[in-house]
Amino acid sequence: MTSEQGGRSGHQNSARQNSGGGQRGGGVRRRDDAGRERNRSTGRNRTETAPGQRTRVADPARLVAFEVLRAVSADDAYANLVLPTRIRKHGLDRRDAGFATELTYGALRAQGTYDAILAKCVDRPLSELDPAILDALRIGAHQLMAMRVPTHAALDQTVGLARAVIGAGPSGLVNAVLRKVAAKELPQWLAELTDGLGDDVKIASIVHAHPEWIVRAMRQALVAHGRDVSEIEALLEADNAAPVVNLVALPGLGSLDEAFDAGFTPGELVIDSALSSGGDVGRLDSVRDGSVRVQDAGSQLVARALAAVMVSTEKTDGEERWLDMCAGPGGKAALLAALAAEQDAWMLANEPAPHRAKLVSQALAAVPADSWTVRTGDGRDIGREHPEAFDRILVDAPCTGLGALRRRPESRWRRKLSDVAELGPLQRELLESALAAVKPGGVVAYVTCSPHVAETIAVVEDAMRKRTDLELLDAGAALDAVSLSGSIGAGNTTSAVPAHRMMAQLWPHIHQSDAMFMALIRKN
Ligand SMILES: C[S@@+](CC[C@H](N)C(=O)[O-])C[C@H]1O[C@@H](n2cnc3c(N)ncnc32)[C@H](O)[C@@H]1O
Numbered sequence: 001m002t003s004e005q006g007g008r009s010g011h012q013n014s015a016r017q018n019s020g021g022g023q024r025g026g027g028v029r030r031r032d033d034a035g036r037e038r039n040r041s042t043g044r045n046r047t048e049t050a051p052g053q054r055t056r057v058a059d060p061a062r063l064v065a066f067e068v069l070r071a072v073s074a075d076d077a078y079a080n081l082v083l084p085t086r087i088r089k090h091g092l093d094r095r096d097a098g099f100a101t102e103l104t105y106g107a108l109r110a111q112g113t114y115d116a117i118l119a120k121c122v123d124r125p126l127s128e129l130d131p132a133i134l135d136a137l138r139i140g141a142h143q144l145m146a147m148r149v150p151t152h153a154a155l156d157q158t159v160g161l162a163r164a165v166i167g168a169g170p171s172g173l174v175n176a177v178l179r180k181v182a183a184k185e186l187p188q189w190l191a192e193l194t195d196g197l198g199d200d201v202k203i204a205s206i207v208h209a210h211p212e213w214i215v216r217a218m219r220q221a222l223v224a225h226g227r228d229v230s231e232i233e234a235l236l237e238a239d240n241a242a243p244v245v246n247l248v249a250l251p252g253l254g255s256l257d258e259a260f261d262a263g264f265t266p267g268e269l270v271i272d273s274a275l276s277s278g279g280d281v282g283r284l285d286s287v288r289d290g291s292v293r294v295q296d297a298g299s300q301l302v303a304r305a306l307a308a309v310m311v312s313t314e315k316t317d318g319e320e321r322w323l324d325m326c327a328g329p330g331g332k333a334a335l336l337a338a339l340a341a342e343q344d345a346w347m348l349a350n351e352p353a354p355h356r357a358k359l360v361s362q363a364l365a366a367v368p369a370d371s372w373t374v375r376t377g378d379g380r381d382i383g384r385e386h387p388e389a390f391d392r393i394l395v396d397a398p399c400t401g402l403g404a405l406r407r408r409p410e411s412r413w414r415r416k417l418s419d420v421a422e423l424g425p426l427q428r429e430l431l432e433s434a435l436a437a438v439k440p441g442g443v444v445a446y447v448t449c450s451p452h453v454a455e456t457i458a459v460v461e462d463a464m465r466k467r468t469d470l471e472l473l474d475a476g477a478a479l480d481a482v483s484l485s486g487s488i489g490a491g492n493t494t495s496a497v498p499a500h501r502m503m504a505q506l507w508p509h510i511h512q513s514d515a516m517f518m519a520l521i522r523k524n
Pocket residue numbers: 299325326327328329330331332333350351352353356377378379380396397398399430449
């Protein structure tokens with residue numbers, strides 16, 4: 001299990017520097033540039049016996065983490081959306097914001113492992129604890145197990161947080177439980193929790209903090225794409241690392257010069273992209289004007305692959321017509337529309353949720369307006385309403401998002417196996433609609449941000465079985481064709497099933513991208 005690796009140096013520094021942070025005796029706590037507290041005026045001896053007695057006011061960075069965990073567990077909030085607002089609300093400086101980010105994301109990602117440890121230290125089922133106490137314990141556990149926070153500071157500050165925001169009684173429980181947690185280091189806890197377990201899936205689930213059904217699904221996906229099942233450890237660990245920030249310059253519209261001047265480095269997977277493990281992208285003018293966008297490298301690759309693949313359609317009025325059937329919030333739509341504009345094509349971006357359709361319009365604002373139109377509606381209707389009307393169609397289907405666990409720290413614990421079955425009919429209907437809407441000679445890209453075989457290979461195979469006019473193109477080769485290295489190994493060269501050799505899967509541990517799946521289907 002790792003903590004925020006993407007911002008590693010910044011966060012680990014902040015973890016060290018903030019290790020003793022917090023307000024004392026009700027005073028406002030400030031740190032100097034080296035992270036040392038100023039105004040240490042109490043002169044009080046720090047003992048390890050009664051941390052809760054010392055700290056009565058919550059350290060703002062830990063308070064932010066606690067508030068985000070509460071919003072996630074009580075209100076089903078998304079941590080990546082709530083965290084920035086709480087950081088602003090509490091006025092955290094850059095260092096404290098880094099600490100709060102590592103604490104929040106780390107505690108959420110590893111929740112299953114920490115709950116297993118906590119269950120050994122609490123004398124009742126965790127489900128019987130006040131959920132606020134459980135969240136405080138998770139925050140304490142992450143500091144003790146995975147951050148370089150000295151034990152006394154982790155205890156002192158977490159008990160102080162509990163005292164300030166939950167109450168004196170609960171803070172005693174938090175103190176007692178965290179002392180038991182602190183008695184062993186993480187490797188000892190993991191050894192104890194997995195001792196005698198003969199099942200590799202259960203062991204990986206505890207050690208790498210993923211639900212068992214997801215470990216099983218990832219193993220199955222690796223094998224289905226011709227990879228060795230032993231890669232599972234690296235894949236799960238990649239999910240536990242913070243992703244680097246990827247930028248794309250919209251072709252013909254944006255330049256990365258400003259990003260490079262600001263310390264971004266050229267992306268290695270895909271052209272016109274840049275990488276950063278930290279920094280505030282919102283400060284870049286080019287990001288603010290929408291000509292440079294934050295976008296995962298895998299998303300960039302699939303959009304570029306669809307735009308570059310050969311089609312042999314009859315063109316309406318000499319121009320190609322493209323469709324992004326599931327466009328919200330508009331990441332791929334912006335890149336696709338810019339590519340369409342370069343090729344004198346026009347694109348329809350469809351999204352049924354009105355607020356997400358609005359985001360699509362905003363994402364497309366930097367692209368010449370005569371190159372695109374946004375439709376607010378159900379993609380399942382498009383095949384019937386516009387039969388054989390489009391040369392290229394992207395179906396970026398609603399899915400479990402198991403390929404993007406790096407950026408959504410809570411989602412692995414929120415998602416359920418039943419979600420996969422629930423999404424299946426919609427995924428199939430959207431693909432069928434796209435296959436009706438594509439012209440003969442045109443191509444449909446079926447894409448998911450999930451490697452789950454039931455959402456990927458199975459959906460494509462079902463669609464192929466239903467029609468006789470379809471052909472799978474080599475999606476791995478199509479990704480290679482638009483990659484910088486020319487060979488990224490996303491295809492499957494070894495499968496005994498010819499159709500499986502045509503489908504491509506990107507992986508966080510190999511490509512440092514989301515686990516994006518792509519099949520390219522040509523209608524003959
Ligand atoms: C995986 S997201 C698409 C991400 C988007 N392509 C991007 O790159 O930003 C799937 C989208 O499909 C939309 N969706 C859900 N049901 C749909 C339907 N019946 N027809 C079309 N889109 C649908 C969701 O609202 C969601 O915005």
